[in-house]
Amino acid sequence: MSRSLVSLRCALPSDAPQLAVLWSDVIRRVEHDEQVADLVSVIESAAISDTERLVVAEYDGELAGAVYLRITPLSPINLEPTVQAISPHVLPQYRRKGVGRSLMDAAVSYAEENGVGHLATAAASASRDANRFMARLALGPQAVFRVATTHAVRSKLTAQRPALQRTSGRQLTHVLAARRSLRRAQSTSS
Structure with a gap:
């Protein structure tokens, strides 16, 4: 029987620099030192929490991957307790x-330790490989989580409004006031 590596x-807080590399695609886009400081804060917070845990996987003594675990309601309107496995990442050289x-x-x-029935x-x-891996573990899609900058969404919402609504409120008020004045003038001259 072979032992697992x-x-x-x-x-641990000392893992933060390596976690910043591992999670570089999902953490705040700032200088590396700030990312490390953020992760030290996250690690320290998880260490004292009853509902959070940050787990590191080592392969033959080297950091190979990590996952942040959090017990939370499934959604703000579905209060079923769920363990969220946030950002399970494995460094490329340790995959498979x-x-x-x-x-x-x-x-x-x-x-299981916390009596939570959903993951x-x-x-x-x-990431085709990651999605296939999750599907093989019986994790099916529940929703599509979409993200964009606030500015981008505001621009798209503004562009999709009818032309009359796109004008600023003040311009619209002036246009409506001018139309009312014109109607009054026309009705009094008739």
């Missing part, structure tokens, strides 16, 4: 070595 543990499976096993164990996670829509 994958081991799991709770994250059981690291991802170990991270998801940690999520299931965390749910939720997300994978990048463009």
